[in-house]
Amino acid sequence: MPLVELRNVSKVYHLGGEEIRALDDVTLDIETAEFISIIGPSGSGKSTLMHILGCLDSPSQGTILLDGVMIHNASSRELAAIRNRKIGFVFQFFNLLPKLNVLQNVELPMIYSGVGGKVRHERAMHALEQVGMANRAKHRPSQLSGGQQQRTAIARALVNNPRIIFADEPTGNLDSHTGEAILQLFRNLSQEGRTIILVTHDPEIAAVTPRRIEIRDGKVAEKVDIKLAGLDRAPIPTAGDITSLPDACR
């Protein structure tokens, strides 16, 4: 069974009497340990898709199964619990709480899952070690560089051991060198078996993931990079235009 199953999901907004279909009949499966990018220009619906997959929003139509749990009609309270346990977010603007230090920021998700003080501290320190930030645990976000802040945010996303990590333009606010290091960190996490979904408008960044979900006007067009997916040694039955893929990404 796939980790995420989207079936005929649509999201409709009503703006001043006008109907906007941000997502139009999307059907999608995501397997455990996949490294996926969702790519599309702004206004394409990629943010809406991420919000729905990330339990920040509910679809207008369709069904979603996340880790075997139906979430398309869950209450906001249940969505909060799912976000807390099964989903980690990394944002473009890091979104750390400026009044808390690095350690307290990383502990934040565990506060809402009721983890006791000592375990919370240990797990937060462990997550900070994974991203190489353990030595900055007592620093405030304002005392850190952009890359360090993003590492902290990644540690926060990891700390509750979620099933999926969403990264929304994670390198968008970083210089290319730091951005590369952050992408490398995601690549490492992927190799450790984590499910990671990168949301970006930049095809160059999307090129690091084996599977790319391209969104245009709320509809999905999928492409799989055989080489990155490690499938180049065997024929694959999916998508017919694989060979022309690298060019298509540009």
Added chain:
Amino acid sequence: MRAAEEIRHTRAQFGIVLVAGLREIWAHKFRSLLTMLGIILGVSSLVAMSALVAGMEKGAKEALVAIGGLEKIRVESQELPPDQRHLTDQAVGITINDVYALAKNSTLVTRLSPEMRLPATLSANGKTFRPWLCNGVWPVALEMSEHVIAHGRMINDIDDEMARNVCVIGTATRDQLWGSPEEIGREIIPVGETVYINGMPFVVVGLFQHYESEQDRKERLARELAPPEAPGGGVARDRGRRFGGRRGNFVFHLKNSTVYLPLNTVWMKFRSGLSFSGLGSSFQSVGGAGGATGDPRLSTLEMRIAGVEVLTEALQQVRNVLMSTHKGIEDFSFRTQEDWAEQINVFIRNARLSGVLIAGISLLVGGIGIMNIMLASISERVREIGIRKSVGASGADVFVQILVESVVIAVFGGIAGLAASFGLVQLLASVSPTENAPIVQASSLLIAFGFSALVGVLAGVFPAIKAARLNPIQALRYE
């Protein structure tokens, strides 16, 4: 396939939420302090007002007991009603005959005390004094007006029968004529001394005890127990005492300056027209019936009835008897302490109401201040709320967080307000016109504190709901 309900949300631990709230308040120290100020004022004014009212109530009740309680009725002479004006020359006034008639016929009256007031000037020891009350009375007046003899004896029936020149005085008269114990360092007991009342010599046979409010008594005892200080301090203290004594509770002062003479003595020696004193003519002219027969009218007739519960019946009974002896001329009126007690109660109720109103308004204003600051606080923390929601805070978590901040501000304000209230009570005590020191009651402290917490909750609910309902997606995009 599992349903979403299987994932139970765990509420964030309260201790952590509390710490977060405290941190938030500490981060805006000055703002929080200003916000608390409203609650501080509200709580302290609530406590101080109720303390003030409690003090007044106690003082008033003491005074009520001091003048004889609720069972006492006074009959006073009164101008005739308009439809009986033409009978004015036939009105006899309240006389000793009424007393005998009432004693015989009014079963509900247990005690009768006729009083004949004498405008008097007392002189002795080279000093003069005009007491508030100089009355010719029967011995029963002692119990009637709740007097206690401290030294000597009350005037008795034989004094009255023989119209002897004897009197019983209170401490105020003693203090004025011979000096107070505070001034001369020892207590003078003038029993056996001669005092001239309107020029006529009287022997003092008794001295009432010193009447004072509970508050005055405590202060006096404290003063007596305190070791003598440096001379300068002692003088200042003494002056403070005399000043305090003079403006002291009026009822007690009145009682202390009472002089009792036998009723017959007043009638025969002062109202018979055979006065030895030049002053005689001035009050003879008051009673139109003067002359050799004297003025037999009593100034008041006090009586005690069997109980407060039969007050109406007793009044009717007395009225019937008096209407008969006065030949239907209504030249008397009743005055009950109940009127006065009622007045006290109305006054206390009004004072309490206005106090509660003032305190309530300040608490309301304090609450509005908290709500205002919480609304400002959440609108500058929209992004923080978005972040918290994105990592799994539910609406309830955010609600509790905002509510806790609001309640913490209010509770801190409440505690500070309780502390401030003691200062405010001291301040009020020093400027308040009555001698009745404010009494801080534990119950009022508790109520004030409870209200401050309640205000915190009420003020926090709306901002907390607003914060809890924020859409996480929009909150995260908020700049």
